[in-house]
Amino acid sequence: MIDFRLDDEHETLRKTVEEFAHEEVAPVIGGFYEREEFPYDLVATMGRMGLFGLPFPETYGGMGGDFTALCVTLEELGRVDSSVAVTLEAGVSLGAMPLYRFGTEEQKTEWLPRLCSGERLGGFGLTEPGSGSDAGAMLTTARLDGDEWVINGTKSFITNSGTDITALVIVAAVTGTKPDGGKEISTIIVPSGTPGFTVSRKYSKVGWNASDTRELSFSDCRVPAANLLGERGRGYAQFLSILDEGRIAIAALAVGLAQGCVDECLRYVHEREAFGHKIGEYQSIQFKIADMEARAHTARLAYYAALAKMGRSEPFKKEAAVAKLTASNAAMDNSRDATQIFGGYGFMNEYPVGRFYRDAKILEIGEGTSEVQRMLIARELGLGVG
Template sequence: MSFQLSDEHETFRRSVREFAEGEISPHVAQWDRDHHFPVDLIHQMGDLGLFGLTAPEELGGAGGDFTSLCVAIEELGRVDQSIGITLEAAVGLGINPILTFGTTEQKERWLPDLVAGRSLAGFGLTESGSGSDASAMRTKAELDGDEWVVNGSKEFITNSGSEITSLITVAARTGQTERGRPEISAIVVPANTPGFAAEPPYDKLGWHISDTHPLTFDDARVPADHLLGERGRGYAQFLATLDDGRVAIAALAVGLIQGCLDACVRYAGERTTFGVPIGAKQGVAFQIADLAVKAQAGRALTYQAAAMKDAGVGGKAFKQAASIAKLYTSEAAVDATRIATQVFGGYGFMEEYPVARFYRDAKILEIGEGTSEVQRILIARGLGLPVE
């Protein structure tokens, strides 16, 4: 499977890089300090067409491929991870479930504003006691006449409480299967629904610019036609969504590695000790060379998986490629920030340099969209091992 980017992809990469360096880079340090979610920037990203990359033209999108989305996420993540995850979650977790599983009426109702970047949507799966374990999910939705009544809570939900958040797709228990297991369904809950609340934002280690909240549902009522996809198929839908999301997170991680590499090359050429640039010293040069290897290897794994997605290669092969890309790049990104901070020395510990922000932002990449441990389980299963 080829993962060579086309000339069109490279041209698109340059346009996103120019946007990121011109519109994000000058402000990102201040936004990070203030924990400011830049709504105006989100609208600019919408005008650039970033939220509609994979949506069809009849819904206002570009009708493009998944690889283009990964390119955009990588280039935004190269400058700032918070902005990169905002795009990744908005498209991969907000738009794509509706695009993939929604009815024509649901798509026409909710997608135009999301695709245009006028609003954002969240993806409500994780709870305090459940993530990958669907049987531990406690949020419930009961059908009362022609309405779903949702009760429960969700944790760590991105794009869920901003001033332009329009809806959350929520995984909830809607009954019990014949085998006695929870029946999980996906239900769309608009942001203005009485009984639904986005609680105060988290005080996070990193991703200070992104919008992340716990959510509560207290007899939140929505029409029966807000069921997304088939009843009882919600968890399977979310798992399919997460496969795509793992590749997108890999692209975000590659952006972080590349950002560290770029910063280190510049710094090592400018900073002198004992009369020579530190980049002339093998101890530093070898560390930066390792960053280049991580960036190239991570990019190859990521775009190979993206090419598989675009070619319609699904099933176990795509799942395996997605998990491998996510596992390698997320762990490589954490290593890259450690190396970059070491190259910068004492300055790497100062918030005035981007490597300090990268260091804080990196760790979540090993946790979100399935932890490193989960990825190893999935990879092992894909190899035929009887992993529990």
């Protein structure tokens, strides 16, 4: 018998995060969003709650939980706000997880306790101005000069890379040429403040306005050779595996946004009147909300299925792509329908659905576009060239 209920531990966590999201995030996040200000106090509270350390062992300052705990948390945060949710998602999945998966014992001991506590954040420098989905077109280079890596290049759209509490960025760079003539790609830890590492000012974004997103540049940036993360030349394989996990996390965040749209609409339609009736009495509104609930429910099952395979240590690349595609579609469709239900009020920043609409689009782009998800699904089904 298949049981989709959360166990007691995960349900307790869900309720705790739900309370935090509604009582501490919801009342203030709109102001942070409009000011395009990073919510340091909220992040500090999440750190004290142990959210940044959820899937990591207690040995490194973590909570000893699992990836399901992270996803449950992201869904509950996403029901209220995506900026706070993506700060957590990127801090864990992209900033800390590569260190845990591929770092030496010295690297994990040095960095993970501060990242797990939320006192510090990490970023993952993969995307470049001229290479988004095509990571193989990477131009950033790192060459060994004695006992140091010398890094040159530019990274774009990097989350958590320029806050006052950012400790490091993990940079993917071309470190040589493989025997077949292809690029040898490796990942290297670059601490914040390293000479030659420049963090540009914040982007002016359509959504996620209370999260930190920057362009990074490296000009003869030198770090110790010991800052190599994982095996030299395995960087491409490493970040592909990190992205597979991250897609489940982004799917959970997207489900939260999709469900948040349902939550807001249910409140609104019992208050708003038109032509002498509450608008929730009209079948056209009822059907629209029913479709929204169905999308959120289906997307949740998709990321639960991916989590189940991941938890059993089975291949889950296809399921992660299905979850990311399904959930981001649900978030985009639900935010559009919610905005329509709210009418003119949905176009006002004072209502959460307007923020949800602006935040939803990036979910179809970040950590692998919808087109890339379809490509991965097709490939896992045995389709492709040749």
